Amino acid sequence: EADIYQTPRYLVIGTGKKITLECSQTMGHDKMYWYQQDPGMELHLIHYSYGVNSTEKGDLSSESTVSRIRTEHFPLTLESARPSHTSQYLCASSEYGDGTDTQYFGPGTRLTVL
Amino acid sequence: GENVEQHPSTLSVQEGDSAVIKCTYSDSASNYFPWYKQELGKRPQLIIDIRSNVGEKKDQRIAVTLNKTAKHFSLHITETQPEDSAVYFCAVYTNAGKSTFGDGTTLTVKP
Numbered sequence: 391e392a393d394i395y396q397t398p399r400y401l402v403i404g405t406g407k408k409i410t411l412e413c414s415q416t417m418g419h420d421k422m423y424w425y426q427q428d429p430g431m432e433l434h435l436i437h438y439s440y441g442v443n444s445t446e447k448g449d450l451s452s453e454s455t456v457s458r459i460r461t462e463h464f465p466l467t468l469e470s471a472r473p474s475h476t477s478q479y480l481c482a483s484s485e486y487g488d489g490t491d492t493q494y495f496g497p498g499t500r501l502t503v504l
Numbered sequence: 505g506e507n508v509e510q511h512p513s514t515l516s517v518q519e520g521d522s523a524v525i526k527c528t529y530s531d532s533a534s535n536y537f538p539w540y541k542q543e544l545g546k547r548p549q550l551i552i553d554i555r556s557n558v559g560e561k562k563d564q565r566i567a568v569t570l571n572k573t574a575k576h577f578s579l580h581i582t583e584t585q586p587e588d589s590a591v592y593f594c595a596v597y598t599n600a601g602k603s604t605f606g607d608g609t610t611l612t613v614k615p
Contacts, residue, residue: 430544430591430608430610431608432605432607432608433548433593433605433608435602435605438602440601449505449604480547480548486601489535489536489555489599490536490538490553490555490597491536491538491595491597491602491603492538492550492553493538493540493548493550493595493603494550495547495548495549496547497546497547498547
């Protein structure tokens with residue numbers, strides 16, 4: 391079944407650690423996104439990609455980095471986690487070029503930095 | 505860039521009443537307007553959308569209306585039920601390639 395997957399679902403880690411949040415989609419979509427969201431609050435776009443080798447920064451400044459080497463995979467990396475990074479991270483994907491931008495979201499990774 | 509304002513930020517209604525959430529946008533080139541529902545602890549999911557060449561779209565108890573001249577669109581939920589309780593997000597898309605989301609509305613339907 392076509393879907394978008396995120397791992398891990400929950401992560402508790404100490405300050406200063408390097409972490410990578412994984413996102414994969416089997417939707418066949420070109421565009422992918424990363425959002426930061428505190429529970430019940432606004433969706434803040436931190437990174438997006440139009441396709442392989444394309445990455446753009448979003449509206450919210452973030453110390454994280456992303457890569458897009460394969461169409462289906464869009465990992466997010468934090469080189470040195472801090473307590474201020476504690477949040478939920480949502481990955482999403484959408485078609486590109488059909489005049490719409492219906493986004494399909496993954497289940498999220500809830501990150502806690504101690 | 506695009507500026508999207510969503511109102512109200514919280515809305516509480518009695519079961520069976522109607523609920524209306526409104527979004528205004530700034531870029532007249534915007535051409536696609538989806539609404540997403542996010543239940544507690546779940547991922548946002550598309551519930552209805554409308555393109556700029558259509559004024560209204562309905563799907564059972566939910567409908568979306570678009571006023572391109574005034575640059576606003578609204579989500580209407582009729583005969584609300586407790587399972588409609590969630591956070592609702594509007595979004596606006598232009599062919600520039602990126603969607604802008606509203607800040608969300610927390611809807612509570614009281615039994």
